[in-house]
Amino acid sequence: xxxxTQAQTEISVVEKEDVTLDxxxxxxxxxxxxxxxxxxxxxxxxxxxxRNSFDEQNEISGRYSWNFQKSTxxxxxxxxxxxxxxxxxxxxxxxxxxxxxxxLIFGQGTTLQVxx
Amino acid sequence: xxxxxxxxxxxxxKSGTSVKxxxxxxxxxxxxxxxxxxxxxxxxxxxxxxxxxxxxxYEQGVEKDKFLINHASLTLSxxxxxxxxxxxxxxxxxxxxxPGLAGxxxxxxxxxxxxxxx
Numbered sequence: 017x018x019x020x021t022q023a024q025t026e027i028s029v030v031e032k033e034d035v036t037l038d039x040x041x042x043x044x045x046x047x048x049x050x051x052x053x054x055x056x057x058x059x060x061x062x063x064x065x066x067r068n069s070f071d072e073q074n075e076i077s078g079r080y081s082w083n084f085q086k087s088t089x090x091x092x093x094x095x096x097x098x099x100x101x102x103x104x105x106x107x108x109x110x111x112x113x114x115x116x117x118x119x120l121i122f123g124q125g126t127t128l129q130v131x132x
Numbered sequence: 133x134x135x136x137x138x139x140x141x142x143x144x145x146k147s148g149t150s151v152k153x154x155x156x157x158x159x160x161x162x163x164x165x166x167x168x169x170x171x172x173x174x175x176x177x178x179x180x181x182x183x184x185x186x187x188x189x190y191e192q193g194v195e196k197d198k199f200l201i202n203h204a205s206l207t208l209s210x211x212x213x214x215x216x217x218x219x220x221x222x223x224x225x226x227x228x229x230x231p232g233l234a235g236x237x238x239x240x241x242x243x244x245x246x247x248x249x250x
Contacts, residue, residue, distance in 0.1 A: 053241070059223060061176075061241035063134075107175065109239075118164060118229050118237040122175045 018043045020110050022123035031080050031104055037093045037126045039108030045069075050084065050091045051109040051120065062106070067091065098130045135159050136228045138242035145216055146250055153245045154210045155226030161206035162228035166239060170223040182209040189236040200247070225248075 019042040029035045041050065042119040052064040065075065067084050075082050079096045095102055105127050134157040145151050155165055163184045168176040180201050181189040188201035198220075200212040209228075219228055223246050227239040 035206075058243065059225075059246075060243040061225065061227075063238060063240060065239050103248065119166075119178060119181065120176075120227075120239060124175045127173075 017111055018112070020108050020121050020123035022052065022106075022108055023047060024126045026127045028129045028131065030077070031098050031100060032089075033130075034096050034100050035128065035130075037095075037106050037108075039087050039091045039093065039123060041091065041110045043110060043112075045088075045112055047112075049111045051111070052082065052091075052093050053107045053109065054104045055107060055125070056104040064093075082089070084108050090098070092130045095128075098128075100130050100132055101127060103130045133241075134230050134240040136226065136240050136242040138226055138245050140245060141243060142246040142248075144248045145250065147217050148215055150212055150214045151228075151247060152210055153224055153247075155209045155211070155228070155242050157207045157228040157240075160228070160230055162230065163206060163231040164208040164237075165203060166223045166227045166229070167201060167209075168227070169242075170225060172223075180213075185249055193240060208212050213247065216247070218249045219247045220246055 021040045048069045050067045051087045053061045055061050072084050081094045105125045107125045108123040111118055111120050137156045139154045165182040167179045169179050171174050178191050179194045182201045182203040182208050184203045190196050203209040223244050225244045225246055227241045229237045231238050
């Protein structure tokens with residue numbers, strides 16, 4: 017069965033601190049995709065990144081970086097020099113490598129609070 | 133690009149009435165849309181997969197007759213909550229799948245609709 021675990025329910029940091037959000041997944045598929053979404057207080061989910069199972073290269077986008085480790089089934093997300101605007105709920109998600117359904121399995125989410 | 137809208141953003145209705153929620157992909161065509169439900173401080177729960185021109189596929193435990201889904205065009209899917217009751221109160225979110233190469237679809241989400249049934 018497919019499963020995504022975000023063990024950290026809530027994280028609180030002070031502005032400018034770095035913070036890492038953990039994501040561990042389970043799947044038997046050889047082809048799959050991993051995602052991170054941000055849900056600010058307004059409620060709308062914002063797409064951050066998609067990574068396929070064959071690409072373990074880490075990615076950096078501004079203050080955001082992602083570490084995909086297939087050996088440990090993890091896809092962690094780091095925010096460098098956090099800002100108050102980063103406060104949101106962050107979801108990690110997994111989907112099968114099929115264009116037919118594209119169903120997403122979401123983790124429980126991690127609430128990040130960045131204090132000024 | 134990849135903007136998805138939902139209407140209404142919030143709705144309050146009386147118990148027993150039906151409520152329709154629209155989901156539109158504004159700048160791309162989506163053969164597949166998804167409907168989720170989210171309770172406070174919880175994750176998203178997939179309710180159904182909506183495919184243009186065919187019947188929706190519902191997840192286990194979701195009542196088809198209560199949550200009617202219609203995907204009439206490549207840019208519009210609707211969710212109708214029929215005979216709504218207070219326990220149907222929730223945050224309903226839709227997403228539209230932007231096709232990619234070799235299955236690399238990405239779901240883009242609407243802003244959500246908060247339904248309150250009195």
